[in-house]
Amino acid sequence: MYKEQNVFASSKITNEKHKVLAYLRGEEIFPITMEVDLTQKCTRACPGCPYQVSRRAGHTLEIPFLDRLFSILGNNTPGLILSGGEATCINHFPEAVSLAKEKGFKEIAVISNGGMTHLPRIQNALLENVTSIRFSLYDWQDREEKYFTDTLEKIRNLRNRIEKEGSKLEIGASILTRKEVTHKFHTVGKKAFDAGIHWLYFHPYCVDWETKSPIQADQTGVLEAIEEMKRVVPAGLNIQVPYERYSTEKLHFDKLHGSHFIIQVGADGINYAGPECKYEEEAALLDLNEYTDDDFLWHPERIEKINNLNSDNYTFIGTKHRPPMFSNYIQKLIDNNANQENDIQSHPEEFFYPYIV
Ligand code: SF4
Numbered sequence: 178m179y180k181e182q183n184v185f186a187s188s189k190i191t192n193e194k195h196k197v198l199a200y201l202r203g204e205e206i207f208p209i210t211m212e213v214d215l216t217q218k219c220t221r222a223c224p225g226c227p228y229q230v231s232r233r234a235g236h237t238l239e240i241p242f243l244d245r246l247f248s249i250l251g252n253n254t255p256g257l258i259l260s261g262g263e264a265t266c267i268n269h270f271p272e273a274v275s276l277a278k279e280k281g282f283k284e285i286a287v288i289s290n291g292g293m294t295h296l297p298r299i300q301n302a303l304l305e306n307v308t309s310i311r312f313s314l315y316d317w318q319d320r321e322e323k324y325f326t327d328t329l330e331k332i333r334n335l336r337n338r339i340e341k342e343g344s345k346l347e348i349g350a351s352i353l354t355r356k357e358v359t360h361k362f363h364t365v366g367k368k369a370f371d372a373g374i375h376w377l378y379f380h381p382y383c384v385d386w387e388t389k390s391p392i393q394a395d396q397t398g399v400l401e402a403i404e405e406m407k408r409v410v411p412a413g414l415n416i417q418v419p420y421e422r423y424s425t426e427k428l429h430f431d432k433l434h435g436s437h438f439i440i441q442v443g444a445d446g447i448n449y450a451g452p453e454c455k456y457e458e459e460a461a462l463l464d465l466n467e468y469t470d471d472d473f474l475w476h477p478e479r480i481e482k483i484n485n486l487n488s489d490n491y492t493f494i495g496t497k498h499r500p501p502m503f504s505n506y507i508q509k510l511i512d513n514n515a516n517q518e519n520d521i522q523s524h525p526e527e528f529f530y531p532y533i534v
Pocket residue numbers: 219220221222223225226227228261262263290
């Protein structure tokens with residue numbers, strides 16, 4: 178294994194260098210990763226949930242829709258992320274992941290709050306067809322609540338089955354960061370490692386979702402606390418930090434280029450500009466309930482909307498999520514006239530899950 182592998186950097190899209198070059202030449206490309214909300218339903222009701230209002234409709238994507246979508250993208254888009262809501266709480270979760278594999282996705286990642294991962298049929302589906310599951314850790318901020326300890330137990334049971342049955346599934350856990358909770362990182366992270374995670378991922382907690390201009394919560398001291406944690410934990414623990422997301426560098430892009438490299442499909446069947454703006458009307462690119470021909474990615478309406486979103490009018494830019502980060506990266510290549518093979522450095526060996534961008 179390459180010793181400094183990362184889960185995220187904006188340059189991760191160069192793992193598919195031919196797609197970056199094709200895009201820079203103005204050609205049509207398939208994304209590297211598709212993120213799909215299987216359902217808006219959730220087993221939790223977090224007070225800071227970004228989708229609190231939009232989730233009320235309770236949409237779920239059914240198998241015929243997924244079949245159509247996966248058939249178009251499976252052989253051309255290597256990475257798939259299944260999210261929600263809580264992806265594991267729908268009955269057809271096992272069918273959905275098995276269909277995804279059958280249709281050709283090379284890496285399948287699931288984001289879960291723990292949900293129904295204690296059920297054998299959900300575990301079987303994960304062990305058989307999924308590359309990684311990332312547990313979002315909740316309810317540890319003030320004191321460790323039952324939800325947190327139950328999630329640790331779910332991780333422990335799943336890891337036991339991985340070891341016993343020789344599955345390739347890997348388990349991650351994520352901690353949302355903000356200034357007020359830095360003192361908890363070490364204890365919470367250590368408990369997750371003790372329970373059996375393969376890697377731990379820190380990422381910024383965002384606020385002000387209701388304003389439609391969300392921003393990161395105060396992250397003062399966060400990176401220092403993570404560095405301190407890294408210093409004292411046993412060597413070799415895989416702790417991931419998307420440093421660029423914490424940087425104060427202003428992002429700049431003339432178009433939301435990133436939406437060509439990662440696409441977001443909501444549980445309402447609509448393709449949105451990114452995970453951070455799903456269910457927002459102004460960020461809807463194309464309604465796939467109305468149009469899912471093989472060429473939907475290049476539907477003129479979709480392209481026009483992406484072209485009209487830029488760093489001055491994209492109000493979700495303050496969260497520093499993936500589409501604006503990738504857009505900023507691509508814009509720099511465009512501004513530097515980088516469009517030849519040698520202009521772009523590509524280091525797939527530096528990344529975990531090269532197709533999950
Ligand atoms: S687990 Fe996620 S989707 Fe569910 S309520 Fe909490 S923040 Fe919202």
